[in-house]
Amino acid sequence: MKKTVQKLKGNGIKITPQRAEIYRILAADNNHLTVEEIYAKIKKRFPAVSQATVYCVLELYCRKNMASEIRINFERSCFEVRTDSHHHFYCKTCKRIFDIDLHPCPALKNKETGGHKIEKLHGYFYGQCCYCRKK
Numbered sequence: 001m002k003k004t005v006q007k008l009k010g011n012g013i014k015i016t017p018q019r020a021e022i023y024r025i026l027a028a029d030n031n032h033l034t035v036e037e038i039y040a041k042i043k044k045r046f047p048a049v050s051q052a053t054v055y056c057v058l059e060l061y062c063r064k065n066m067a068s069e070i071r072i073n074f075e076r077s078c079f080e081v082r083t084d085s086h087h088h089f090y091c092k093t094c095k096r097i098f099d100i101d102l103h104p105c106p107a108l109k110n111k112e113t114g115g116h117k118i119e120k121l122h123g124y125f126y127g128q129c130c131y132c133r134k135k
């Protein structure tokens with residue numbers, strides 16, 4: 001919790017217990033969570049927090065480059081604390097998103113493809129995750 005507060009302070013973010021808790025939830029296990037999922041978790045500790053508040057705080061973190069939003073499909077926009085370029089694996093069964101680190105990913109290395117300058121890169125793989133495969 002101390003580390004979270006320091007991080008928020010360092011980014012010039014006014015700290016409230018709710019804001020710190022949202023960051024902590026997101027940072028735990030490097031989760032990829034939807035607004036609804038974060039809201040469900042924070043409601044247990046802060047019943048007065050609204051879903052709109054959670055969304056505003058997440059937007060703030062994205063603006064401050066402390067989190068990023070991933071849109072793999074339209075019904076599911078997720079947030080995570082990683083802000084570096086990386087790929088994802090999307091499980092069609094459990095709908096979970098996993099980080100995939102490809103080193104070296106040629107597009108990431110060259111920062112260019114077909115004459116286009118790459119500023120951000122996000123690819124994703126689709127299939128069945130290692131947990132669902134075991135079932």
Ligand SMILES: [Zn+2]
Nearest residue numbers: 091094129132
């Ligand atoms: Zn799965």
Ligand SMILES: [Zn+2]
Nearest residue numbers: 080082098099
């Ligand atoms: Zn990720």
